[in-house]
Amino acid sequence: MRILVTGFEPFGGESVNPSLEAVRALAAWRPQGVTLGVAPLPVSAVGLGAALRAAVAAHAAEAVLLVGQAGSRIEVSVERVGINVIDARIPDNDGAQPVDVPVMPGGPAAYLATLPIKAIAAALRAGGVPAAVSNTAGTFLCNAGLYLACHLAATQFPGLRAGFLHVPLLPEQAARHPGAPSMALPTIVAGLRIAVETIRDTHQDIVAGEGRTD
Ligand code: PCA
Numbered sequence: 372m373r374i375l376v377t378g379f380e381p382f383g384g385e386s387v388n389p390s391l392e393a394v395r396a397l398a399a400w401r402p403q404g405v406t407l408g409v410a411p412l413p414v415s416a417v418g419l420g421a422a423l424r425a426a427v428a429a430h431a432a433e434a435v436l437l438v439g440q441a442g443s444r445i446e447v448s449v450e451r452v453g454i455n456v457i458d459a460r461i462p463d464n465d466g467a468q469p470v471d472v473p474v475m476p477g478g479p480a481a482y483l484a485t486l487p488i489k490a491i492a493a494a495l496r497a498g499g500v501p502a503a504v505s506n507t508a509g510t511f512l513c514n515a516g517l518y519l520a521c522h523l524a525a526t527q528f529p530g531l532r533a534g535f536l537h538v539p540l541l542p543e544q545a546a547r548h549p550g551a552p553s554m555a556l557p558t559i560v561a562g563l564r565i566a567v568e569t570i571r572d573t574h575q576d577i578v579a580g581e582g583r584t585d
Contacts, residue, residue, distance in 0.1 A: 372571050375408040375432035376563060377423070379439045379513070382414035383461050389541045390438035393559040400564065405571050408432065414464040414512055416457060420519050427520075427528055434486060434532040434570050435520050438563065439513035441537035442544075445552040447562050448505035448537035449492045453518030454481045458510035474518045482521030486534030487569065487576035494569040500562040501554075504581040508535055536566060 378394030381387050391411055398409045408430035412422050427435055441448060455473045462468045488504050495502035508514035513535065520533035538559050539545075545553035 372404060373406045373408065373431055373433045374567055374570055375410060375426060375430045375435045376567065377410045377412045377426060377435065377437045379412050380414050380464065382464055385544060387541065387544065388440050389538050389544070389554070389556065389559055390440050392541065392556055393538065393563055394438060396556065396560045397563050402564070402567055402571065405567060407567065412437070412516060416459070416463050416467050416469050416512060416515070417465060419512055419515060423516060423519050424523060424527070427523060427531065432531060436486065436566060436570065437513070437516045437520060437533075437535045439516065439535065439537055440540065441509070441513070442540050442548070442551060444537050444539045446501035446503055446539070447495055447554070447559070449488045449495070449502060450484060450508040450517055450535040450537060451488055451504055451506050452481050452483055453508060453514050453521055453535070454510070455479065455518060456510050457512070457515055460511065463512060474515045475522050478522055482518055482525070484517060484534040485521065485524065485532040487573040488534060489579045489581060490573040490577045491534070491566050491569045492581060493577060493579060494565050495562050498561065498565045500558055500565065502562065505537065506583070508537065513537060532570070536562070538562070
């Protein structure tokens, strides 16, 4: 199975992005039964879609797992949904700050992730990585990335499965933001490995209640 894992470039004044650091650390791994591809994605409202499409095509991906930084998250968030809205709180790396514009004009209001989110969350926890299903990926470019990946699957890459993991800040980042939660890089990398193995091994998601009201 060809699985593509992407990480985002640093943004918002940070010099690193834990998602990109973790994806880079994953690159040399050769999991059994998986051809693993990794790619960086730009924090660019204008450039994200083309970069994602190019990476999916270059790797002939059957599944794409996008990974991004979420500074307030206390655990790995397995995102359930991408919505067709960008409402940027901060500028992207091009200096653009779209507010209340669609990710894809005319597209559906939302797409649900097609990777096994419950199985991934359960496997992460079983592997010692704090994790939960999340019902909002925000309204910046991570949400847009999940939406675009699902839209690619719906329109150009039939059979492509797509999902998203938000990861906390690295400890060295959190140290500059007192009170912010963090997760060490080896834990994040271990989580990505577990997620890839779960994607490889799970074709029907498990049924497990994880609903929450936040
Ligand atoms: N996090 C941002 C965009 C890039 C990233 O790593 C987000 O959550 O939208």
